[in-house]
Amino acid sequence: MTLPPLLKRCLPPALIWAACWGLMLRVDAHVELANLVLLLVLAATLSTLWLPLMASMVLSLLAVLAFNWRFVSPERSMELQGWSHVWLLATMLALSWLVAVLLSRLRREADAARRHAEQADQLRALGQALRDSRSPVEAAQLLQTQLDALLPTPAPLLLGAGPLPAENRLGEGILLIGEPDGDQLAGLWACWRQGVPFGPGTGRYRELSAWYLPLRGRAASHGAALLILPDATQPDPELCAHAQSLCDQMGLALERQSAEHAARRAHDEAEGQATRNALLAAISHDYRTPLATIMGAASSLLDQGERQTPAQRHKLLATVLDETRQLSRMTDNTLQLARLERAGLQLRTDWEAAEEVVGAALRRVRQRHPQAAQRVRLRVASTLPLLQCDAVLLAQLLDNLLDNALRYAPEGPIELLVRHEPGGLLLAVRDRGPGVPPAARARIFEPFQRGEELDRERPDATGSRRGAGVGLAACRAIAIAHGGTLGLRARSHGGASFECRLPVQAQPDAAPAPAPEAPTPRPDFPEPFAEDAP
CATH class of the missing domain: 3.30.565.10 (Histidine kinase-like ATPase, C-terminal domain)
Incomplete structure (x- = not known):
């Protein structure tokens, strides 16, 4: 059976106080009043580990009054006899409150340290995931997962893989994740264009019930995120700062991906330019000889064709044909090489x-x-x-x-x-x-x-x-x-x-490929010579 959160939190202090009062009632006739005070202070200290500060202080005050009514003479009366009892009860109350304040502050600092550690782990995990991501869609999904863990409402995202468009219009290169309404989408565009956060605690548009956080890079913003705050929830500036840090991680990742894409494009263009330069150098150097041969043979046929014998003309024509074929082969190989070494060839x-x-x-x-x-x-x-x-x-x-x-x-x-x-x-x-x-x-x-x-x-x-x-x-x-x-x-x-x-792929008829076998000479060709040893 699962207990409600409030009952689960109040059960340990209730058991502690019950045990303390039971022990004090049992040993009342055997110990002095000062020792009973120590038991009461101990119970107040232990219960403070679970209770809020005000609840612990109120409970300590009630415990001191009940202690005075039950154990301080005259018993079962709130009357005090002498200043010694007054100082005893005042000191006991002050000590209980001081311990409650110190433990509450220590618990608050421990919670803050634990929250900061969780946020640091979240930032580190997002950074590592974004480092390994290869597309804006994958990176955006990682960021949305982290933002959804901060608030119960899903966080829509608007981002772009390229520069900010001139108009607020979804198109190629613009990614929208989530289903924001028209006003929210307009707010996302405004946040992206201005590169500053909107919403309560940001200094801009405090009346909004949501945070609009830009995805900031080093040079510019690359999108915006919308974090819708639940109703009747006091905005937490620390939570807003943490969410902005996550968005900045995303902005830096998008900027890095854009820079890598530009670098690859520049590298491909440089390689293409180098290939073109090499092709031009090869053409200018290695095409001269066959072109000169063709030109010489054609000039001889044109100027001296009537005085040449048929055998001479045939030889010149054969030279022209041979050199033309050679030029054609060189051109085909050069063009194929340039095409096959182009990036993204299919x-x-x-x-x-x-x-x-x-x-x-x-x-x-x-x-x-x-x-x-x-x-x-x-x-x-x-x-x-x-x-x-x-x-x-x-x-x-x-x-x-x-x-x-x-x-x-x-x-x-x-x-x-x-x-x-x-x-x-x-x-x-x-x-x-x-x-x-x-x-x-x-x-x-x-x-x-x-x-x-x-x-x-x-x-x-x-x-x-x-x-x-x-x-x-x-x-x-x-x-x-x-x-x-x-x-x-x-x-x-x-x-x-x-x-x-x-490589041999699976055959189209789904039949297994034939097993490897030794080559067999074709009957209409001469017998092959012996094969080399490996």
Whole structure:
């Protein structure tokens, strides 16, 4: 059975006084009057731990009068005989009141200390929660939870993730939590705009029955909170100050989130500007040679076309076509790299068969290199899971890897391996060329980095270093955009293996993905050479 709060508070003092009077009546015939006084003072002191100050003082006065009536001679009379009894009762009453005052003050200070500790804990908990919050909505919900614990009525909030709008109108970036009426909403807007608290005890609009508290940051306010006071409740200035401290924590958190968002936006813009500058530098430097070749071939055809043989004209046209394709590949890779490294990119993915992606890449290679493409040997597992991917991007990845292998490994077979492994789907392009020097392996996937040692050893037919150094960087960006990885592994008997591993998701027909198996050579391609040991 649960006792009412008032009865629970008055029960201990009642038991103490009952025990005291029972003991005094029992030992009255055996002890002196001064010792009975000590019992009375002890009871008054103990009861003060539960009773308010005025109640304790009144109860002590009644106890002294009852003590005089029962124990001071003449007994059962309020008459006093001699100044000794007067001093005894006056001293007993003064001591009881002094103890009551001191204990009441001590209890009040203890309550204040406990309340301050709870408020400090509340501020610290809110600060930690706001530090970990990532959105204004989450932060506002945390603040509302803390404010609701202060008063029984829910606290509406009005705040913005950006600058204060010119008009008092809810819109994008303005968050309203709660259901304030029209007057309350107008008060929230006014409090936000002025950045000062309203309500009783604040020095502004004392006639209001609520507190309007701004969410103040270092530079400006970022919203306002409404704390509705219960009827017939005396406003507590200390409670108002604590609520304002909570709101200031929220204002600082919103200001910090806004600053972090601006810093991220500035960082993204700086990275975009750096990428654009690098692209311009690459275009101005690496596009000159193919453009000069195209211009020279076109000038020869225009000025001397009638005096040239058909073979010479065919060779010049082939040069123009080859250099144009090279420019197109460089442009595609550069634009894809810039797009894939942009923040917040969302790929347009669909369920695709790995065999179709490989076939598309092989067709593009055969169109550009009809003779050299005969060296490409295909190793594809008999059963492969579907990929949730952008097929055009993956085909471009394989196209770049095959083109690099054909360029830097002009002799020997090129192997294109596709198989299902426990870690996902493996797409690997392997060659038996000179490989990548150890010094270049750490930076070969960085934008605008080329295998300069290989370019010097094996230039193309024109003797120039072709490419802007973005092909492998674009390949890595494509792999990362699909949640995969792209790495380089040196082969044990010479050559390089560029390996892309892509995650395999649950298949669209809810059937489990095929178990990993060893690759099986296709019957219409030459037999593959032996696979390297790990």
